[in-house]
Amino acid sequence: MQVVRIAAAVVAFLLAVHGPLASAAATQEPLTWQQCVQILDESNRALRLSRRQLEATLADVRRADVGPNPNLSAAVSNTAARHYRVPDSDWIIRLEQLFERGGKRELRVAAARDLARAAGLDIRDIARQQRIVLASSYFDLVAAQQALDLANETAAGYLRLRTAAQRRLQAGDIAEVDVARLRVEEGRALNDARTATANLAQARVGLAAVLGLEGRADGFLATDDFLPLSQPFPDAAALERAIEQRADVAALRARIDALNQTRRLALAQRTRDITIGVQTERSPSLGGNVFGVSATIPLFINNDFTGDIARADADLASAQEDLERVKGLVRTDAARAAALAASALERAQRLEQVSLPEASRAAQAIDFAFSRGAATLTDLFDARRQLVTVRIEALAARADYSKAVLAWRESVHPEESPR
Numbered sequence: 001m002q003v004v005r006i007a008a009a010v011v012a013f014l015l016a017v018h019g020p021l022a023s024a025a026a027t028q029e030p031l032t033w034q035q036c037v038q039i040l041d042e043s044n045r046a047l048r049l050s051r052r053q054l055e056a057t058l059a060d061v062r063r064a065d066v067g068p069n070p071n072l073s074a075a076v077s078n079t080a081a082r083h084y085r086v087p088d089s090d091w092i093i094r095l096e097q098l099f100e101r102g103g104k105r106e107l108r109v110a111a112a113r114d115l116a117r118a119a120g121l122d123i124r125d126i127a128r129q130q131r132i133v134l135a136s137s138y139f140d141l142v143a144a145q146q147a148l149d150l151a152n153e154t155a156a157g158y159l160r161l162r163t164a165a166q167r168r169l170q171a172g173d174i175a176e177v178d179v180a181r182l183r184v185e186e187g188r189a190l191n192d193a194r195t196a197t198a199n200l201a202q203a204r205v206g207l208a209a210v211l212g213l214e215g216r217a218d219g220f221l222a223t224d225d226f227l228p229l230s231q232p233f234p235d236a237a238a239l240e241r242a243i244e245q246r247a248d249v250a251a252l253r254a255r256i257d258a259l260n261q262t263r264r265l266a267l268a269q270r271t272r273d274i275t276i277g278v279q280t281e282r283s284p285s286l287g288g289n290v291f292g293v294s295a296t297i298p299l300f301i302n303n304d305f306t307g308d309i310a311r312a313d314a315d316l317a318s319a320q321e322d323l324e325r326v327k328g329l330v331r332t333d334a335a336r337a338a339a340l341a342a343s344a345l346e347r348a349q350r351l352e353q354v355s356l357p358e359a360s361r362a363a364q365a366i367d368f369a370f371s372r373g374a375a376t377l378t379d380l381f382d383a384r385r386q387l388v389t390v391r392i393e394a395l396a397a398r399a400d401y402s403k404a405v406l407a408w409r410e411s412v413h414p415e416e417s418p419r
Contacts, residue, residue: 029219036138036211037131043212044130050123057116064108070097091282096296102271107261114258121251128247128410130210135406137207141222143399144196144203147392151189151196154388158186161380178377185381226398227405229345229352242412243330252326256319263312269305272297330411337408344401351394363387 031039041047075092162182168174201218208217243249275296282289366383369375 027219028221029216030221030223031138031207033138033224036134036207039211039213040130040134041127044210045212046126046130047123048212050119050126054116054119054123057112057119061109061112061116064112065105067100067105068098070095072096092279093281094277094279096275096277098273098275100273102268104265104268104271104273107265107268111258111261111265114254114261118251118254118258121247121254124247125251132407132410134207134210135410136403137203137210138222138224139226139399139402141200141203141207141220142224142226142402143395144200145222146395148193148196148200150388150391150395151193154384155186155189155193157384158182158189162186181377181381227402229348229398229401239331239334239412242334243327246330249323249326249330252319252323256316256323259312259316259319263309263316266305266308266312269308270300272300334408334411337404337411341401341404341408344397344404348394348397348401351390351397355390356394359383359387359390 073094073096075090077090077092078088162179165174165179165182169176169179204217204220205214207220207222208214277294277296279292279294280289281292363383363386366375366379370377370380
């Protein structure tokens with residue numbers, strides 16, 4: 001019976017300890033890069049706002065595709081002084097309609113449609129920019145997860161080393177001061193693990209902010225690894241073709257088209273609109289009803305719309321200059337991303353192929369020498385710290401490379417970026 005009670009107590013203790021961990025693990029939300037891109041398209045706030053702006057520009061198309069409303073006026077007046085009898089009053093009803101000439105309505109609609117097309121392209125460009133931000137957040141999370149695993153592994157290694165040192169202390173094979181130094185180093189490793197845990201929480205919050213899912217950040221778990229090294233880069237000709245196809249460049253061209261239509265609309269204002277009016281008057285003094293027709297045209301005496309035309313010309317010239325500026329920014333972004341990717345690739349390859357194997361061999365050799373009493377505790381600490389530093393640098397280089405490659409792809413060919 002005593003054995004049964006002890007076994008039951010052990011089981012209860014394990015359930016108490018591991019129950020919350022199992023519950024936390026059950027709430028984890030594994031996320032692949034593909035899933036994040038899909039969620040981004042559905043819930044990213046910047047994209048949702050840009051879609052609302054598109055709806056507004058489509059409404060502007062409907063607003064532009066209408067003619068002016070007619071005006072209806074009515075008046076009642078007496079025909080003789082000091083006689084205010086309603087049957088003896090004049091009744092006047094007038095209807096006026098403005099007729100636009102010079103294709104003004106068609107030009108307004110064409111300009112509004114070009115702006116709506118630009119707003120649709122803005123959505124594509126915002127999606128491209130948000131995917132770059134998403135890539136940075138996602139691979140920061142991947143790096144934070146692996147850094148936490150490394151920190152926990154390092155702390156566990158110091159725990160094993162300190163436990164073995166205590167046994168050696170009891171056997172008189174090591175000094176008390178060395179065990180104390182191991183305790184200090186173990187505490188540093190535990191603090192590094194706590195810091196890594198905090199960094200992981202921050203990375204989850206950052207990813208959740210991009211996805212617009214802040215309430216679910218605690219359970220995020222990135223399941224994809226970093227991008228493989230040695231990614232190919234297209235040539236300069238592909239870059240030039242991509243620049244012409246970029247959504248931000250195309251959106252600016254659409255706005256230039258709209259400004260062209262606006263300029264034509266400014267010129268069309270010099271084509272005089274005509275207002276036609278019809279009128280009927282019930283006049284007892286004239287013995288019945290009379291009718292009239294009128295036509296009104298503006299006289300361009302004070303304003304011949306020269307200022308409107310000059311402003312339209314200036315806006316168009318400014319937009320054309322801005323197009324060249326945006327093309328230059330595209331080239332700069334692509335060149336910067338390519339340079340960052342090449343630098344991160346070289347750094348990651350050097351760390352993984354040279355520094356990391358050498359640091360690992362050095363740490364193993366010092367561990368073996370220390371276990372045989374041929375190395376000092378200081379040598380052991382230095383070797384282990386160097387190995388951890390190199391592994392963290394390798395993680396950072398892989399994360400930087402993955403982010404730079406995706407930024408480069410989004411800069412030059414967003415339609416073919418990895419999903």
